[in-house]
Amino acid sequence: GGLGSLTNYHPGLVNVKRRDDGPWFKPLLDSTKDPGAGAITDFENAVTYAAKSIVAGSEFFISYGDNWLKARSEYESLPTSESYRLVDKMISYLFGILSIKGKFEYFKMFLVLLSSLPNIDKRIKSIFQTIESVEDIVNIIIGGGAASLEKEASYSLEWLEQNGRCLDHIYSRLSDIPSAGRGAFSRRFIKKGEVVITSPLLAFQKSQLEEFYDKNNKIVPPPDFESRQVILNYCFSHPKSSLALFPLTHAMLINHASVRKGSNRHPNAKIRWATDHTETQKS
Numbered sequence: 001g002g003l004g005s006l007t008n009y010h011p012g013l014v015n016v017k018r019r020d021d022g023p024w025f026k027p028l029l030d031s032t033k034d035p036g037a038g039a040i041t042d043f044e045n046a047v048t049y050a051a052k053s054i055v056a057g058s059e060f061f062i063s064y065g066d067n068w069l070k071a072r073s074e075y076e077s078l079p080t081s082e083s084y085r086l087v088d089k090m091i092s093y094l095f096g097i098l099s100i101k102g103k104f105e106y107f108k109m110f111l112v113l114l115s116s117l118p119n120i121d122k123r124i125k126s127i128f129q130t131i132e133s134v135e136d137i138v139n140i141i142i143g144g145g146a147a148s149l150e151k152e153a154s155y156s157l158e159w160l161e162q163n164g165r166c167l168d169h170i171y172s173r174l175s176d177i178p179s180a181g182r183g184a185f186s187r188r189f190i191k192k193g194e195v196v197i198t199s200p201l202l203a204f205q206k207s208q209l210e211e212f213y214d215k216n217n218k219i220v221p222p223p224d225f226e227s228r229q230v231i232l233n234y235c236f237s238h239p240k241s242s243l244a245l246f247p248l249t250h251a252m253l254i255n256h257a258s259v260r261k262g263s264n265r266h267p268n269a270k271i272r273w274a275t276d277h278t279e280t281q282k283s
Contacts, residue, residue, distance in 0.1 A: 166197075205242055
C-alpha cells in the first residue's frame with residue numbers, strides 16, 4: 001500500500017522511480033515460535049523517490065518498463081518510452097528546420113505525411129494523432145515532450161485543500177500487539193469522527209488469491225503449508241462474499257482489535273464508505 005500502489009504508469013511522463021535495493025526480505029516473526037508467522041508480509045522498505053523535480057500538485061507516474069506494453073497485444077498501439085523519445089527528436093529536428101525557413105504552417109502537413117506512411121509504427125502514429133496545431137508543437141518543445149500534451153495541468157494547492165485527501169495522519173512501525181507485525185500509528189491528535197485515512201480499493205475474487213504461480217507465470221498447486229496468498233490477510237471481505245477488497249494506501253496497516261474480557265485494548269477506528277462520494281451512497 002501507499003505511494004507505490006497509487007502511482008500510475010505512463011511511459012512518457014515518468015517522474016518517480018523505485019529504489020533498486022528494495023524491498024528487503026526481513027521476516028519480523030520466527031516461524032518456530034510465533035503463531036502469526038506466515039500471516040504477514042516478510043518484505044519491507046520498498047522506497048519510491050523523485051526522478052526529477054516535481055511541482056506541487058502534480059501527479060506521480062512510474063515506469064513498468066516498455067516490455068510490459070510490448071508483451072500485451074491489446075496495447076500494441078500504445079506508445080512506449082522509446083516511442084516518445086523518437087517522436088520528440090523528430091519534432092525537434094523539424095522545428096529547427098522550419099524555424100529557419102519561417103514555414104511553421106507546413107509542420108502539421110509534415111506530421112500528416114509521416115503518420116500516413118504505410119510502414120510507420122503504430123505506437124508512433126498514435127502520438128502524431130495527438131498533435132493538432134502549431135501551439136501543440138510549441139508546447140512539446142518547451143513543455144517536456146509529446147507526452148506532455150496528454151496530461152492535465154497540475155492542481156493548485158487551493159484545489160487540493162478543498163478536494164484532496166490527507167494520507168499523512170498515520171505512519172508505520174512495529175505493532176504493540178505481539179506477533180502482529182507492523183501497525184499504523186497516529187502522527188498527530190485525531191478527534192473522534194475525523195477521517196484517519198482514505199483509500200481506493202482494488203477488487204479481487206477470493207479464488208484468485210488461492211492461486212499460486214511459478215516463475216513462468218503458470219498456475220501451480222499451492223505449497224503444502226499454505227492454501228492462499230498472504231495478500232488476502234490485508235483485504236476487507238465478508239465470509240459469505242467471494243469478493244476481497246485490497247486498500248491501496250496505508251489503511252492496510254491498521255490492525256484489528258476486538259473487545260475482550262480482561263483486556264484494556266479496544267477498537268479506536270472503524271471502516272466506512274466515503275460519505276462525500278456519490279458512488280458509495282447508492283442503495
